[in-house]
Amino acid sequence: MQDYVAPRWLPGGHLQTIWPALWARRADAPLPDYRRERWTTPDGDFIDVDFLDAAGARPRPLLVLFHGLEGSSRSHYAEAFASFAAARGWDYAVPHFRGCSGEINLAPRAYHSGDFEEIGWILARLRAHRDTTGGGPMLAVGVSLGGNALLRWAEEAGEAAAKTVRAVASISAPLDLAAGGAAIGRGFNRLVYTRMFLATMKPKALAKLAQHPGLFDRERLLAAHDLYAFDNVFTAPLHGFRDTDDYWTRGSAKPHLHAIRIPALVVNAVNDPFVPGESLPRQGEVGDHVTLWQPAHGGHVGFAMGLPPGHVRGLPERVGAWLAGAE
Structure with a gap:
């Protein structure tokens, strides 16, 4: 993948983390309102899933995004990926981890970085719905906490993961918690x-x-x-x-990356303030299905581009293009 180069006006991992989250442009045009569904979980709790439905004929891909710690469908990266999906004519979904959709959940639990069973249940339900409605392939991306949890699911699922999604990507995941x-x-x-x-x-x-x-x-x-x-x-x-x-x-996903059996892109900036560069996996520590992209700059879920105030569309375009081409 082409390397990422940070704008000269945005030096250092902290600025590259904070500025994109607060001030960088997320989309070229206003996004349509999400359509929300509330799902009852197997333990009698609930999660809320926000959807953007593309126009046009089916089948078309569904891009599923799992957000980070205390994130939501309104996080800067979620809206940037929503803009990418809309431009591509893909369906888009953001499942909220429990308690992150604006309403406290019911069960005596919340969510965590290794919540692969919850990830698996969500993806299986989405896959089943698409199988009955003529939907196309599913692609999944996880950001920060969501990225680690998504990789933990792929690791645990092994060969069976291919029955649910075609490829996965993690961005700025703390692979070594x-x-x-x-x-x-x-x-x-x-x-x-x-x-x-x-x-x-x-x-x-x-x-x-x-x-x-x-x-x-x-x-x-x-x-x-x-x-x-x-x-x-x-x-x-x-x-x-x-x-x-x-x-x-x-x-932690890092010790089990060799177990992944579907195409997986793992993106981490070396100057991420949350994820020390020395803790990142090396190619010899992962399996053949895992592609590592570790640019020197980008911060934590930053990767801003362009002139001030910059934009964060570049990362979804690169990650989305990789997912689209993964076989």
Whole structure:
């Protein structure tokens, strides 16, 4: 793949992360409103899935995007991929992880970086619907947390993944959760990004505690000032892990990339503030089905292009073209 070169006016991993998320253009034209469906989960909870339906004859591809930590269909990358799909005449879907669609979910759980069973259930339901309505192939992309979870699904599914999707891509995924957790828990990252995430994650957790009294220790949660401590109190025990170390070990996609049996593109900028470059996989650590793209610049889900304020359409175009050509 052609390498990415950051604009000269946007130096460094932090600027390349923050600016695209807040100010870069996401689409050339206003996007149509999403069509939302609410699905009941096997455990009696719900998730919300936002769709953009393309015009024209079937069959046509469906691009499914799994968002990142505290993301949604309105995240900058989700709208950029929506613009790409609309321009290509593809259908588009953004399933929201539990509690991320604007309404707290019902069950005593939320979502996590290794949530491959939830990914599998969502993709299987989408595939079944398309099989009965004459839909075309499915392609899936996951961003950050969603990218790691999507790769974990592909790893667990093995050969069977090809029955559901034709190809997958991950963008800025923390493939080694311990390395990513350590990076976001120190210095500037802790002051800015950790504080930003916890500002929404803690209130959601407290709302979950109000639904299910006694679910976890409220005081310990309030005292958590990094993701390691938050995951120890909330994420790990609610999702069947012993503690944060167990969760980060079992949830990481990096050790199992050799098990993937469908075309998979793994995109990580070396200067990503959340994902240390030294923690990224090398070609010898992955299987024949995995393509690594590790440009020197791009930040975390940034990859802005053009003159100020820049745009973020370039990454969806490159990733989407790769997915379209994957066999």
